[in-house]
Amino acid sequence: MTSDVTLFVNPTAGRGRGARAAQPAAAALRAAGFSVRTVLGTDAADALTRAREAVRDGTGALIAVGGDGMANLALQAVAGTRTPLGLVAVGTGNDYARALGLPVLAPEEAGRAAAEALKGARLRELDLGRIGDRWFGSVLATGFDSRVNDRGNRMRWPRGRFKYDLAILAELATFKPTPFRIALDDGPVRDIDATLIAVGNGTSYGGGMRICADAEMDDGLFDITVVGDCSRTTLLKVFPKVYKGTHLSHPKVTVHRAAKISLEAAATTGYADGEPLGPLPLTAECVPGAVGVLVP
Template identity: 80%
Template sequence: MTSEITLFVNPTAGRGRGAHAAQPAASALRAAGFSVRTILGEDAADALTRARAAVRGGTGALVAVGGDGMASLALQAVAGTRTPLGLVAVGTGNDFARTLGLPVRDPAAAGRIVADALKGDRLRDIDLGLVNGTWFGTVLASGFDSRVNDRGNRMNWPVGRFRYDLAMLAELASLKPIPYRLTLDDGEVREIEATLVAVGNGSSYGGGMRICADADPTDGLFDVTVVGDCSRSTLLTVFPRVYKGTHLSHPKVTVHRAAKVELAADGITGYADGEPLGALPLTARCVRGAVRVAGL
């Protein structure tokens, strides 16, 4: 492995934590004997172009500093290559770091873990989801949760997470079941009415909501969590349990496992790693060992 490491930084992540996090992460890598170059990018597209160029140029690793959005960009650059991915999670959600068991909002500790893993060649291959050429590491969301995202993204006020809290209240007021067509591993088409369907390579989304609590990113399968036709009161009962993963035992919740998932529903946008993928229908495939990660 070359001793040059590329730090892939989102300076605005976590309301500015990304810019401050780059320095201790870089210091930990340099202390381990690596040389570090930093790439920023003028916008997401430019940042991804620069990251892909670094991977093609033979960088020893790409270390993403930011939140799940930055991790998602980094995945597009390294997936399908043998270039290791490191993660210094300092964003708002940080669900990919949680999937990997890495520190959250502790850039010095995360930098040391990445440095030690790279220096000791302690790398592991994990699965990723793939939808229309876009890779994801955590959860593909569709339904009530993605409608909350849609509404929140249209709102200019308030800022931060409160925007999505208000969006959730608005969506609860208009809650109604969604007719889905769900196909698992090219099996029969299942016509169901559900509140949401979440396809998990990792266990959580939304900053620690363990919607696919038992998902294992090394087993070659998605966990597909289906929350059935719920009333508002039932959903308000089920949703707080998502943070501990205990919602999976609720009678309105079922879990399937599959390597390929086809989702169809009218008027629903799919989101993966918090980023919009586009309107359903969408087909997600679990690709075994798609990315090499440096971590625990």
């Protein structure tokens, strides 16, 4: 095991927490005997290029400092390689780290946990979702939730989580189910009207919304949650249950398991780990053991 590791830092994560978190995380790794290099990048594309260079040069681990967006960017560099991924989760949502039981909003503790995992060679081999050449670790969102993201991303005010609460209210005002075409594995194409379809490698998105509550990250399958053609009133009743995962028992909600899914819907964006993929159609595949993650 090389003693050189790379901190992959998003300085803007969590309203600046990313930049502040890098120092205590690095200090904890150095105290454990590791040599730490920091990668920032001028933008996402430049940062990813630098992260891929670190992986290619044989870094002992790529440790993402930020939120789910930074974890997702790091996955693009380490997926399919033998370089382990570490997480210092200091963003807004941190769903990937939460699903793995890693420290959240505690950078020094996260740095120590990564160091201990490296010294003990403790890796958890996890599946990833793949859409073309893009990878994701948690949830692919389409439908109502992706429209909320679209609207929230267009809003300049307010900032933070409250912006997305307002986006939800605005989308509810014009809410109607979306006509989807869906195919699971190599099965037939079906036409359905759905409020949303969430494809879960992990369990949650949006900072703890357990939309795919029973998903396992190492079973080779997606958990696919389909919220059917419910009314606005039904959606308002079901929505709060998503934080505990109890929405899965509602009669308008069905869960499917598959290793591959194809989705098509007009004027609908796909978001993976909270990051926009572009408009549907798309096909996602579950790739077993695509990444090794440092775990306590």
